[in-house]
Amino acid sequence: xxxLLETRLMPAIVVAVIVITLPLFFPSAYYYRIGALVFIFxxxxxxxxxxxxxxxxxxxxxxxFLGIGAYSVAxxxxxxxxxxxxxxFAGAILSGAVAFLVGRPILRLKGHYLAxxxxxxxxxxxxxxxxxxxxxxxxxxxxxxxxxxFDWSLRGADTWYWIAGTTFVGGFVLALNLMGSxxxxxxxxxxxSEIAALVLGIDVARKKLTIFIISAMxxxxxxxxxxxxxxxxxxxxxxxxxxxxxxxxxxxxGMGSIVGSLVGAAVLVVLPQALTIFHEYEQALLGLIIMVFxxxxxxxxxxxxxAAFAGRRK
Amino acid sequence: MxxxxxxxxxxxxxxxxxxxxxLGFTLIYKSSDIINFAQGEFVMLGGMTTVFVAxxxxxxxxxxxxxxxxxxxxxxxxxxxxxxxxxxxSPVALIMITIGxxxxxxxxxxxxxxxxxxxLPPLFGADPIQFGGAAILPQxxxxxxxxxxxxxxxxxxxxxxxxxxxxxxxAANRLAARLIGIDTRRIVDFSFAxxxxxxxxxxxxxxxxxxxxxxxxxxLALKGFAAAMLGGIGSxxxxxxxxxxxxxxxxxxxxxxxxNYKDAVAFLIxxxxxxxxxxxxxxxxxxxxx
Numbered sequence: 001x002x003x004l005l006e007t008r009l010m011p012a013i014v015v016a017v018i019v020i021t022l023p024l025f026f027p028s029a030y031y032y033r034i035g036a037l038v039f040i041f042x043x044x045x046x047x048x049x050x051x052x053x054x055x056x057x058x059x060x061x062x063x064x065f066l067g068i069g070a071y072s073v074a075x076x077x078x079x080x081x082x083x084x085x086x087x088x089f090a091g092a093i094l095s096g097a098v099a100f101l102v103g104r105p106i107l108r109l110k111g112h113y114l115a116x117x118x119x120x121x122x123x124x125x126x127x128x129x130x131x132x133x134x135x136x137x138x139x140x141x142x143x144x145x146x147x148x149x150f151d152w153s154l155r156g157a158d159t160w161y162w163i164a165g166t167t168f169v170g171g172f173v174l175a176l177n178l179m180g181s182x183x184x185x186x187x188x189x190x191x192x193s194e195i196a197a198l199v200l201g202i203d204v205a206r207k208k209l210t211i212f213i214i215s216a217m218x219x220x221x222x223x224x225x226x227x228x229x230x231x232x233x234x235x236x237x238x239x240x241x242x243x244x245x246x247x248x249x250x251x252x253x254g255m256g257s258i259v260g261s262l263v264g265a266a267v268l269v270v271l272p273q274a275l276t277i278f279h280e281y282e283q284a285l286l287g288l289i290i291m292v293f294x295x296x297x298x299x300x301x302x303x304x305x306x307a308a309f310a311g312r313r314k
Numbered sequence: 315m316x317x318x319x320x321x322x323x324x325x326x327x328x329x330x331x332x333x334x335x336x337l338g339f340t341l342i343y344k345s346s347d348i349i350n351f352a353q354g355e356f357v358m359l360g361g362m363t364t365v366f367v368a369x370x371x372x373x374x375x376x377x378x379x380x381x382x383x384x385x386x387x388x389x390x391x392x393x394x395x396x397x398x399x400x401x402x403x404s405p406v407a408l409i410m411i412t413i414g415x416x417x418x419x420x421x422x423x424x425x426x427x428x429x430x431x432x433x434l435p436p437l438f439g440a441d442p443i444q445f446g447g448a449a450i451l452p453q454x455x456x457x458x459x460x461x462x463x464x465x466x467x468x469x470x471x472x473x474x475x476x477x478x479x480x481x482x483x484x485a486a487n488r489l490a491a492r493l494i495g496i497d498t499r500r501i502v503d504f505s506f507a508x509x510x511x512x513x514x515x516x517x518x519x520x521x522x523x524x525x526x527x528x529x530x531x532x533x534l535a536l537k538g539f540a541a542a543m544l545g546g547i548g549s550x551x552x553x554x555x556x557x558x559x560x561x562x563x564x565x566x567x568x569x570x571x572x573x574n575y576k577d578a579v580a581f582l583i584x585x586x587x588x589x590x591x592x593x594x595x596x597x598x599x600x601x602x603x604x
Contacts, residue, residue: 052406058406105589106585106588106589108589108592109588109589109592110592111405112349112543112547113543113547113588113592113593113594115349115543116539116540116543116544116584116588117584117585117588117589119536119539119540119581120540120581120582120584120585121585123536123577123578123581124578124581124582127574127575127577127578128578130574131574131575240532240536241532244413247406247410248410248413251406251407251410252410255404255406280424280425281421281425282421283417283418283420283421283424284417284418284421284422284425285421286417286418286421287414287415287416287417287418287419287420287421288414288418289414290410290411290413290414290417290418291396291411291414291415291418294400294403294407294410294411294414295396295399295400295403295411298400298402298403298404298407299404299407
């Protein structure tokens with residue numbers, strides 16, 4: 001029990017403590033909003049990191065699943081009168097189903113070919129969301145009804161801070177456990193060498209498909225949260241730039257580091273907010289900071305810092 | 315028939331630009347294994363710099379020349395200042411650097427230039443040429459002729475000059491190239507500079523037809539990347555054919571189906587092609603060593 005605490009669940013406990021104590025330092029409600037956004041994105045990034053960092057498969061179209069989740073909680077209640085929470089689950093299942101159907105053929109592709117295939121997948125979702133204006137409101141987007149649980153309408157940044165924080169810790173623990181399982185070890189073997197994994201008797205295609213579906217569902221839930229939290233959604237949620245942003249969060253935080261997912265999401269959510277004081281220089285600075293981070297912390301923030309500490313201890 | 319000709323001419327024009335962007339991707343990939351997502355920004359810089367230098371009163375041909383030189387210098391600087399210091403980083407980290415560079419260049423462009431759309435006067439007037447019932451813009455012919463010239467010159471250069479052979483050797487095996495005395499760093503410098511120049515020329519050529527603004531680069535990089543992958547990454551012939559194919563598919567999808575879904579049709583076809591031919595049309599299958 002003690003070793004289990006020390007090795008596997010320690011990061012989860014640390015993250016839970018961070019979620020709980022962080023509001024003590026919040027000077028205003030605005031910070032709850034930023035915090036909620038960080039945890040929502042971090043949830044999607046953990047899912048993508050499972051795919052990229054552990055299984056070694058790139059996806060440049062993950063925002064497509066974010067979009068499916070987001071529009072599920074918008075279209076379901078408005079056009080079908082379904083309760084939002086049900087639509088959240090339906091969206092996750094729909095995302096998983098899409099990932100299942102598309103995953104088998106495209107996961108055979110490798111490296112940059114997989115990147116362009118997933119890119120196409122994400123774009124297809126974004127194009128459909130933009131053009132089916134009768135259902136989605138087109139490029140202008142649509143408003144999303146508030147989540148109502150037991151006659152309690154969930155609104156307000158602090159409420160969503162706790163919802164997003166709790167869900168993130170749950171997703172975090174799930175991811176840690178998954179990586180410690182035989183499936184997780186099989187995925188890491190696939191990452192190192194697909195052929196060697198195949199020779200070891202790992203059903204490579206099936207394992208890759210499984211993790212693709214799981215990561216799609218993480219993104220979908222994050223998308224639903226984003227829509228419910230903002231109360232509004234546009235097709236940009238599924239766009240190419242959003243996909244790139246998610247990949248940037250994974251790489252910046254550190255591929256294969258679940259804690260890194262939180263750090264990467266935090267940096268790329270907080271940074272643009274902080275940079276708005278530079279007005280028109282915002283984008284240029286953001287690009288510059290991404291470049292500098294990647295040049296000097298090329299393995300990502302968390303693994304690079306961990307390596308530096310390990311080096312000093314020796 | 316007239317309709318068909320019309321679609322072919324507009325498809326080839328856009329396709330030629332995609333082909334040039336894809337060629338830029340290929341050149342850099344061949345010499346350094348890097349996918350350079352800032353390739354689209356070179357196209358933007360070419361068009362925007364020409365527009366603003368011309369607005370300052372410089373004659374158009376000179377403005378275009380200045381734009382090409384400026385963009386080439388930026389391509390060179392991108393390699394020296396951002397890619398070279400990160401040598402040995404993972405491919406994904408290098409891609410992130412080029413994405414960071416593209417966000418940076420876009421950000422700088424909206425400060426140095428502005429956030430509006432701009433155009434340039436076409437080289438031979440704007441009156442369309444009537445051909446078989448189709449109206450073809452003279453600028454389309456300029457685009458096609460220039461693209462053909464660039465591809466031919468690049469091929470002659472690679473095939474006939476010593477520097478070109480050094481590029482080929484670097485592409486084939488970097489370590490072996492270095493062992494026989496090729497300065498591979500300079501080869502990569504060179505391929506970044508040439509890719510930037512090609513991008514800038516594409517940007518200048520297309521601006522009279524499609525307008526330009528600080529943010530046109532993203533979509534072009536995306537299409538160019540898709541074209542390079544469709545053709546098979548690393549194959550120059552594949553890049554050109556991939557680019558032309560995507561341009562044509564888009565034109566036909568827009569004409570016969572729906573212009574809202576032209577990109578969707580293009581990517582659907584790319585997906586189908588890649589699933590049936592996983593290494594692209596002209597790519598070589600890679601064998602994994604254990």
